[in-house]
Amino acid sequence: MKWQHAIKDYQLFLKIERGLSKNTIESYSRDLEKLALFLDTNEIKVSPTNIDASVVKQFVYEIAKSINPRSQARIISGLRSFFDYMVFEDYRKTNPTDLIETPKTGRKLPDTLSEAQINQLILAVDLSHPQGERNRTILETMYSCGLRVGELITLKISDLFFEEGFIRVLGKGNKQRYIPVHNTAKKYITIYMNQIRNHIKPKKGFEDTLFLNRRGSGLSRQMVFMIIKDLAIKIDLKKKISPHTLRHSFATHLLKRGADLRSIQQMLGHQSITTTEVYVHVDKTYLQEVLEKYHPRK
Incomplete structure (x- = not known):
């Protein structure tokens, strides 16, 4: 089995299954593809079905020279998922990444803005x-509903249930969730x-898309990034922010x-409460308030 063939099969598995x-x-x-390029560059003749742990370790050691531990961990995780798929489909008996240790990265706390900075940005x-x-409506919607940028640009007019006070969002893994929409966001929308x-006359296929560009097509992720980046520069914000910063905030x-x-957790669409718990670490005053409110020693 050739690498490109295996990658295409894996892509279908990730999409459909x-x-x-x-x-x-x-x-x-x-x-x-980075792994396949590494093998080709170094003239290592192995296929996805017979590559062993020693070769994968060579690749990991090579990429470790140029990327940080967090990126290394992500790549190793991606490779592990691919070889799990190969084992699941009976192309292999073992996963060559099982004995490869993932570098410790620690938990990265998300960047946030204050309420005043959010208002200033808008x-x-x-x-x-x-x-x-x-x-303005984009910023207000992202902040009021905690949307990912991908969820924002795919939001449909038919997803708006204002009478009930909710919007419907298609999140990661094509999972739907309903999020309460704030009156301010509702007003601007x-x-x-x-x-x-x-x-604006929508182009074919974008008739139901909420946010359109001047040509009637949907917005790209890059366009939303640029809108927020330009506003951050305009208010002289001394930190690097992205659409995700509004979600974290x-x-x-x-x-x-x-x-x-x-x-x-439900509003953000996190599968695990552990992912949501990172926000407790961002706002440590919350823990003090909980202690003072609920501890029996008053």
């Missing part, structure tokens, strides 16, 4: 610009739809104001 997003599948594929949107109303979007601010972790 595991329901992973296009971006996640591409990430897994890039790691395998107020910096130029509403005289043709796309200003849309951009309504203004955008009635005053801006209804003057959403969770942190809810926790700070007394929301429970289980509710935040």
